[in-house]
């Protein structure tokens with residue numbers, strides 16, 4: 027098997043060329059190839075060594091697929107030490123995204139050049155790790171401890187120009203990278219430069235009070251994640267310990283994190299997100315339909331957000347509203363949202379104006395005749411949506427994709443009113459649609475393969491994370507949310523309080539507790555949805571009794587300043603409200619519920635196991651393709667803590683047998699109607715098979 031690394035002497039430049047698609051990850055073969063090449067360079071006529079990569083990017087990191095397996099030599103930190111100790115200057119030439127171990131490889135080189143479009147970064151924290159090949163020791167020696175901590179705890183890459191300003195990159199190359207890098211190497215040769223070893227530099231320690239403040243700030247943002255804290259200590263040691271001692275500290279921290287649950291969870295999510303974009307029964311090379319222009323029907327909050335998502339990605343958008351007043355209101359929402367983005371400094375005035383210009387409003391349906399994709403985003407009413415699709419069927423050109431943005435409605439029932447059900451699909455955006463990354467792509471029974479493949483690829487183009495769902499009430503996320511919410515509400519009326527339930531779930535890592543989420547969304551949404559359901563479909567009446575009483579009292583949530591909580595009008599901070607506790611106790615009595623103390627473990631297990639059990643039903647019914655798909659939905663769409671890996675990954679951490687046994691106890695002690703173990707849970711628990719093993723076996 028040919029090595030992914032080649033070496034050639036070109037004049038007096040020894041060129042080490044890495045070619046390991048798709049991202050030149052530092053696999054064992056790449057590490058071995060570099061090791062051989064650097065050894066050759068020590069013995070030949072070269073005066074300088076150039077390290078460069080083929081393909082779209084310089085090395086984008088260690089090979090994550092090797093993690094969790096027995097480490098194989100040469101170990102990356104040792105290889106980088108060999109490079110840094112080279113008797114001849116080593117130059118790294120950067121393009122694309124030099125990330126993680128790739129950036130550490132560049133830092134161990136003596137000089138660094140880059141094309142202007144290159145980026146460098148240490149995103150290990152996003153995998154629950156810290157840089158494990160000298161990044162925590164070399165970067166501070168270049169940028170200073172504070173900037174290095176900020177770069178490593180954010181995990182965000184910086185541009186080549188910012189890297190130049192920080193002293194990380196020495197030269198920005200104009201034009202083609204290799205030609206520019208070779209020319210620069212010739213200059214360095216002519217100047218007879220020596221190897222410049224970063225490890226030999228020293229760096230000033232941060233003042234103790236500044237370091238203390240950084241520790242507190244990082245701990246607050248970390249929300250229970252360990253890697254950011256380890257990064258702070260390793261980077262601080264760069265100033266107080268020798269390089270070798272610092273490397274030892276870094277290694278020990280790296281091994282601690284690599285062996286921990288948080289990194290396993292984050293690495294699971296990294297691959298789950300990429301796996302979710304693949305549809306198991308549709309080839310990746312399926313020809314996609316060309317999407318150049320987009321139409322949105324409905325300029326409300328969702329329609330406006332969706333329009334912005336496409337305009338931000340460079341698509342011209344036609345936004346349709348029923349009349350001038352509706353259109354003016356819809357475009358006004360968009361203008362306001364762009365204004366907020368600019369005022370927050372996230373976008374320049376010019377860039378916002380350019381994006382805004384891409385959105386053209388109209389009240390004439392005929393203006394949709396030529397668009398390639400239409401997304402209907404009107405009120406959640408099936409008949410209304412069907413009327414819209416009848417008109418789209420008459421108006422839109424053949425081959426146009428007709429999508430409905432719906433949270434619950436039956437996509438097949440919508441497709442059935444058209445003459446082209448194969449062109450109909452669901453695109454469930456999450457509010458605010460221009461911010462939230464999750465996109466549930468709902469596959470109807472007749473949705474064509476190329477329509478599905480087109481929408482999955484389009485999702486990535488507009489910066490969304492797509493997950494395919496089959497048709498059921500609530501698809502993946504909202505269907506599971508009903509059970510999550512049911513148990514949260516029952517814990518409240520049976521003995522807890524909104525604060526005890528929410529603080530327990532926030533301590534678990536949820537971005538926001540369930541009751542606070544209801545207040546954020548507005549409890550009138552659930553109230554109206556239940557109003558049109560027959561009683562036998564409304565679920566456990568105890569679960570929504572308090573919410574209904576609050577809605578009927580005008581306490582809808584944040585939008586009315588009070589719901590489960592009272593909200594400070596200025597800060598919007600939630601405050602427990604004794605009036606709500608009185609209502610809870612009164613309604614519990616009316617329902618003959620004898621309130622009791624419900625501890626944190628019961629709150630957590632009831633809420634999370636109800637969520638997991640329904641996720642298993644969704645897998646068993648084939649609504650979701652994989653457990654990892656459900657994890658992506660909950661982390662990207664519902665604030666589930668990424669360092670827990672998602673509800674289904676967490677189910678394997680807890681163990682399916684434990685979950686089954688607990689659910690059987692809940693069935694006996696709490697409610698036989700509410701707690702029916704998923705048949706898939708029973709099968710896997712009894713066979714002793716984990717969800718991840720089951721997923722791999724399919």
Ligand code: T1G
Nearest residue numbers: 048051086087088089090091125126127149157158159300
């Ligand atoms: N290792 C193995 N495979 C990787 C990989 C990696 N580091 N990065 C990407 N891939 C695969 C990915 O699974 C996908 O595979 C394909 O490449 C395209 O990726 C010692 C310990 C580089 C910005 O965290 O951020 O170094 O699905 O779809 O959108 O201190 O990939 O095609 O089969 O994401 O253009 C640190 C992770 C590792 C960078 C490109 N590095 N990668 O984005 O393509 S830890 C990272 C990314 C480390 C050292 C530590 C992105 C990208 P498939 P993609 P993209």
